[in-house]
Amino acid sequence: MESKKNPQVDNEKLRLPLIFxxxxxxGSLVTLSFSFKEEVAIVSDQNEARERAEIPEELEVVEEPKEEPVVQEVEEPEITPPPSEEIEVKKNEDKDEPIVVETPPIDIEPEEEPEPExxxxxxxDKEAGFPGGMAAMKKFLAENVKYPEVAMEMGDQGKVFLEFVVDKDGSITQVKILRGVSREIxxxxRxxxxxxxxxxxxxxxxxxxxxxxxxxxxxxxx
Known part of the structure; x- marks a missing residue:
């Protein structure tokens, strides 16, 4: 007949090892937790010390005394009055008489107004005329007119009509072309x-x- 094992006896044997x-x-977890806290504390202390070392000490600010601006005196230039006309001053040295100032007379000539034309x-009633008449004028023109070479080369020819004014003294003024031929002629x-x-x-x-x-x-x- 087989003997049956009691399961309670087997469980008692395993309880003690399991408890240990x-x-x-x-215990291992507790030890690890304490060691982790110490490492964290050490690291935090080191970081704090490093941060304190990096922070520079407060510098003392010394205000320099402000120099007052020096105002230089500028000498005003001497103003020399413009030269004026010399005035003769006469004084009697023997007697205390007032000074007499004599100014030269200024002659102002009035401007002559031009006579109106x-x-x-x-x-x-009588027309103006060339001295000697028309025959003399034709002779004068024939002797004094010089045919322009440019007009000759271009073949320009024709009659030029002129107008002018004969003054009271016979002089000729205000000459102008009424009808022309070319610029040269x-x-x-004229x-x-x-x-x-x-x-x-x-x-x-x-x-x-x-x-x-x-x-x-x-x-x-x-």
């Missing part, structure tokens, strides 16, 4: 008229007057 194993595990009479006609001798002035009521005259000058190539 539990105490060992708990006499009006131009278009229809005088017009310039030559030049010749300005070189004319004085004309006999026109007359109105028996007195010389300014008159306006018109003449043609013919430029022809032969």
């Amino acid at each position: 194993l539990g105490f060992f595990i708990v 006499a009006p131009i009479v278009d229809y005088p 017009d310039a030559e006609a 030049r010749v008229v300005r070189q004319m001798p004085k004309w006999a002035p026109g007359e109105a009521n028996g007195e010389p007057v300014r008159t306006r005259c018109r003449i043609p000058i013919n430029f022809t190539l032969q």
